[in-house]
Amino acid sequence: MMETEYGPGRTIPHPVMFRVLDSEAEDTTIPEIRVEHKSEFAYYPGCIDYYDVEMQFSHMNYGDTNHGIIFDSSIKLLRAVGIQPMILDRSFMKCCGHDQLWQGKVDVFERMRDYNTKIIKMLGVKTFITSCAEGYRTFKLDYKLDGVRVVHITQFLYERGLRIPPQPETAKKIRVAFQDPCRSGRQMPLDPVYEEPRELVKRVDNAELVELKTFRADAQCCGVAQMMYCNDKTKGLTASRMDEASDVGADYLLVACPKCLTHFGCLHHENKWKPGEERYAFKVMDVTQFLAERLPGDYPTGSNIDAKRKEPPLPGRRG
């Protein structure tokens, strides 16, 4: 094995997404921002669209895992509690820099942080709502957003008193398990998000909340942090976590972090195409999507309508 300038281990290609997100930090000139609807409540969707594209590109997911629906569901839920949020979209915001910070690229993170802080201050945001656990931790702890309240969307919906209307009589009882994200749970020294998503799920009248074998601060990780690696060991962690969900007989495994959704969805997809694999018969989805599906009405943002997502996997040697 030849020694290159990066060393032997450096040459495994990492996801294109890292490169895309890193390259956002190169140009930090502030563009001209025209926000059509200004509000002191701002919703930041994060990188969910990038996950969708990455998953499609990596041939890991075809139509199973929908990250973009988190955006749609969050807007629907926020409108249901009477908030018309301003959207901090990715045409002028940058990635929060969580991955860059935790991979040690501190300079890249600091450039992103300074840029985002300037934009948030400029737009006069008072309440910063995010649907991503990593974004919640990063904006709350690693940014210096004085005077801006950073909340996870489940916290905000809980304190605003989201009401889920009674489900139709024909709806059958479902068992719902919740995966505590590391970043907004045990790695969040102040204001961890444990109770709010559970309380919200309990408001769905045909849903029964079941706890996994490990939960709250002891909750096992979904297996991968920041999409940094995927190997047999991380897949083992993911599989053991999903085994816990099937052990308690869950119909839904809810997550509050888009990356947990990615990794669970990836394993779910991998096993789905194996004949005779019946272990993971439950659905994996984000908690916002689960709640928004229980609300009447359509998604105000439209949905993630990409025809490619519905296609079956291409025939290939890895099939």
Next chain:
Amino acid sequence: MATAPTVAPKPPSAPPSPSADPLVAYYQRVRQMNLALAKERYKQGFKVRTQEYIRGRGTLAIVDEEICMGCTHCFDNCAFEAIDMVDRKFALPEYTYTSRKAIIIEDNCVGCEKCAIVCPVDAITMVTKHGFEVKDGRVVSTTAPPPAPRPAAPAAATPRPATPPPAARPAPSPPTPAKPAAPPERTETPSPEAPPPKPEPEEEEAEEAEESTEESETPEEDEG
């Protein structure tokens, strides 16, 4: 100008919604714009990344067929379909047999070393491609000197004659497209003209800068 193409894909994708609540229209527009933005940026990132691997690495995998045992690990792990498995025939005086071996499809190999890493018997080694050499532990190109990179010169020659109007070159412009000797002269002499028309050299510089920042990144191995 873009009105006609944008109107056409909308009906299948999203129902026409300008009649609805302006807030809803705002949310829909932002949503679709973000999705398109992610796709566009991702495409760009993939292009840059691939070029960087193909052009910048300068390494190539070779298989030592005496050691290769045909386990197909490299075949399964190659992301670029640069490895194929073939049956080699071995003829002894009284005995003929076949054995499965890996071969490298050199056109597809980008030198990512993944096959060399997964090989259980270390049958795959990385060598430099033609035109590259190892110097101080780095793979450097032996042919292209830094001040005048090769890809820049032909790219510079072609768009020049096509876009002369902003440039201050009235008299010699008609004969220039036919002259082969003219483009290199121009690339050297008019310095104010060099930066604006070409995105390519800027991209390369950006890539180099990215490469330098990339050293702190951590690899990821994605297996379907």
